[in-house]
Amino acid sequence: MIDKFFFVYLFTIYPIVQTVKEVVILDTREARDYLNWYKMSGNGNLNDGWGELSFEAKMFPTLLLPSSTSTLWRTQYVCDITSERRFDNWLRSPYFKRQQAQRIEIELGFSIRDCSTFQTPNEIRSCRETFELYIHENDQNYDNHLWSSYKLVDIIAGNRFTSNNYGSQSVANRNNLTVNVKTRGVSITKNGFYIAFRDQGACISLLYVKIFYRLCEEKSIGLIHFPETPTGAYLTDIVERDGICSINSKMIRKPLGFCKGNGEWTFQETSLHDSCHCQQGYELLIDSNSKNNSLLSRAI
Template sequence: ISYWFILCYTLYLYMSNQNNTTNISFLFPLSVVLLDTTAALGELGWKTFPLNGWDAITEMDEHNRPIHTYQVCNVMEPNQNNWLRTNWISRDAAQKIYVEMKFTLRDCNSIPWVLGTCKETFNLYYMESDESHGLKFKPNQYTKIDTIAADESFTQMDLGDRILKLNTEVREVGPINKKGFYLAFQDIGACIALVSVRVYYKKCPFTVRNLAMFPDTIPRVDSSSLVEVRGSCVKSAEERDTPKLYCGADGDWLVPLGRCICSVGYEELDGSCHGKKTMLD
């Protein structure tokens, strides 16, 4: 199977996706990015096991920005077991992480003579670690997160017909207790291009509600459990009822309770307290 075809198709999808992206200055909830392969300027330097499995391919888009992909397409050979491992990723303050993968996958039915050897899934694994393991890699130390399947697979005709079939899948992992972790991708016989990987965690962002300030807060791993956060009054304000918000698992602030009020001689304006004007002003 031609890597050139996979590469051309991947570049086409990536640039089409970039051209249709709208810049957003601020998002709620707040996502803290731990890894984003689209932002890497140099080689990713991920490890492949065995060496003749996944291939690293870097090309430039129309804005002269590098596109780092990893591809594998050994669909003619049985018993494939190709691993791709990221570098060590610091978890920062994360308790739960999200792994976003964008990839293309070839339809096995569109490839002749591969019945029984071609697959249309790959596996995602992780391993926690307090430090980098360098070149050491032992698959049995990794925990499986999920089997990843494509919503849409592409055929030889799709590129010519300008049909976009870039898949996006997100998986949650947690709790993360050690200082960092590795991700690993296992190919068992698919024709796949891993276009980008983004790893992030969510937090409830700093906000001001009812004249009370609430700091950035990391949600709990348990999606049914909320973090109670007590707010502090803005300048020239005082508590009327204890201000509280609850940080949800997805980084959303919920259930506002209590409030602050402006101190005597001040009035509320645009979320803060300002001195009242007098007749002499």
């Protein structure tokens, strides 16, 4: 049986190590081929609006993934400032299943041109320094281009701006680009979703898009095990999870863990204390194979 002194000693010697697990649904930096996302321009001409091109990943070392072997990235760009038509350019992703996610995070790496760098009054008047991020949830994959059914996530603005010529040539010279990285979270209730971008007169290079969600990793504390748990729909949500006693131990009272919105566990010591005891004929053993030195019940 665990006495009070041993329990306190255990938590002193083996502190709870917190790690956050991210499950990546999409990261365009890992794409090996054309993305071929759906696009639509205000005049219906497929040659206008958003375009796609490749560039060398090494041009932006601060954005590289440590484990990535990709040498080329697929980037989306748009710059219709000089056009006389009404700007309303849409770019939509394919359908993604949400997996275990109740909340997804959308990370965008992008560069946007400073409107003050344009020369003519018409260009300056029509130029914008923002674009819009949308989401559309659905239980199955189908082509829905009714943009009014898409929900606005946020209006995205850059903190830093590019000052030189823009468009398809801008990515060829990294000195022309000043990169912004923004992340927006949104709750998910249906089986899957699309994301979309709306441009109404900006010069944008969308360098990469990453979609992911967080899990509180499975955790063992003493004789108590907490399974892997997705975070809640909102950052302020706390998901309560019952702990499970290890083999050859019995539950005295229910241990509780709380998965926070940032992917970290939090525990109440009173909930864990004396929750699981060894069954008769077994003794405690520190599991040397466990990364957090959990306990096992071993036959005496």
